Amino acid sequence: MKQLTDLKAILHSKRANIFYLEYCRVMQKDGRVVYLTVGNKQKQYWNIPIANTTVILLGTGTSITQAAIRMLATAGVLVGFSGGGGTPLLAANEIEWLSPQSEYRPTEYVQGWLSFWFDEKKRFEVAKHFQHQRLDYLQKVWEKDTDLQAECFYLDDHDVQSSLARFIQQIEQCQNISELLTTEAQLTKALYKIAASRTGGRDFTRQHESIDGANAFLNHGNYLTYGLAATTLWVLGIPHGFAVMHGKTRRGALVFDVADLIKDALILPWAFICEKEGATEQEFRQQCLKNFIKYKSLDFMFATVKETSLRGDQL
Structure with a gap:
């Protein structure tokens, strides 16, 4: 083979x-x-x-x-x-998604998106706006989720607060997309470390090709969020190619931008928790789907993309 x-x-x-x-x-x-x-x-x-x-x-x-x-x-x-x-x-x-070829979808959102997308400065401001929305969502979820708290994921823990505060500060200091991507990667790495410490204290290395443990659950959960993001964009009539962060090498990168709004909040911690508990892939998937419903993930994606489309040139 x-x-x-x-x-x-x-x-x-x-x-x-x-x-x-x-x-x-x-x-x-x-x-x-x-x-x-x-x-x-x-x-x-x-x-x-x-x-x-x-x-x-x-x-x-x-x-x-x-x-x-x-x-x-x-x-x-x-x-x-x-x-x-x-x-x-x-x-x-x-791109990766087999989607119905119906064109009976709204045009106002793609028109609004394109009103800022061709302006590099405005596109960068939207990218930063997405990062702020991502953090707001994470904080709301981690603050109220009793299941996460039972696993020692507390929003007011010092390492969590310092990581989020540092990221918020660095967002505003970034001068371009490359710096923002680097800053984002640093936050995710810090959250991996936090999650690993809550579920066993071991060192963790992200390996996208791995089929074992937390890496496999992260891959599986991330693809679930990509499905939600692709659905959001298709329904709103916005082509996946008009990304604000990840579009340098992947034509469908707007899917990744939108999926990032919820990945850290809902997928990342549960990948580590489910690995610790020896959960099956189906059990992990059910946990993710339950959280998507509980925290209205798809609604949040729709609201964020719609709001950004209609006022993105004003951000």
């Missing part, structure tokens, strides 16, 4: 294959993406060379598994559902 990092080795401009499939099931089998056809009462599996494929269109009578979608996304393959013969296009993925 190819290493996941090798699946994007062939540039999209050099890839040879576009697949249109009908009356089959696309799945992952033995580390490969294949499609299954049934003819004359005999099943046949056909390999799809995903590293050399740009687009897969799924037509009439097709289905696809989650495992196959995961591998296709890793290889950077675009996936769309279409009618017979490849048209009309019913749904296609926007």
Whole structure:
């Protein structure tokens, strides 16, 4: 099986294959993406060379598994559902998200967002505004959450207060996005240290490729927040590419900007708590979903993005 990092080795401009499939099931089998056809009462599996494929269109009578979608996304393959013969296009993925291609969405928010986005100074002010909103949300959650307090996560602890106060001060001292990103990373690292100290006192190193422990829970929880953020932006009609912080290398980076509003408050501490308690992935996911509802995470994202869209040029 190819290493996941090798699946994007062939540039999209050099890839040879576009697949249109009908009356089959696309799945992952033995580390490969294949499609299954049934003819004359005999099943046949056909390999799809995903590293050399740009687009897969799924037509009439097709289905696809989650495992196959995961591998296709890793290889950077675009996936769309279409009618017979490849048209009309019913749904296609926007960055990482397979979203309905309906354009009956509000226009006022994307127009408001674009009113400031092309001005670098205003875009930077919005980025700082997002960081302040992120901290406000964290403080509200940690101040009232009795479950977190039972795990010794107290907002008024000295290390928590000093980390947040330092970050607030540094936000205003930042002169550009690079400095703000560095400051943000320092805060997250401090929160990792705080969470680790509350749940065992061990050293913690963030490893995005890890499939064990708190790292795995952080990855899983972060993807849940990305789903909420992508939903918020799609409903409001704002393309994922108009990021204010993370857009240097990822076209869909506005998803990450919006997800950051809640990640530290709800995902970070529970990743460590659930690791300590030996929770399963499903138990961790249920805890996250419960917190999303309890603290109205999606409402908060919508309110923040809508408010920023409508008055972002005044921040």
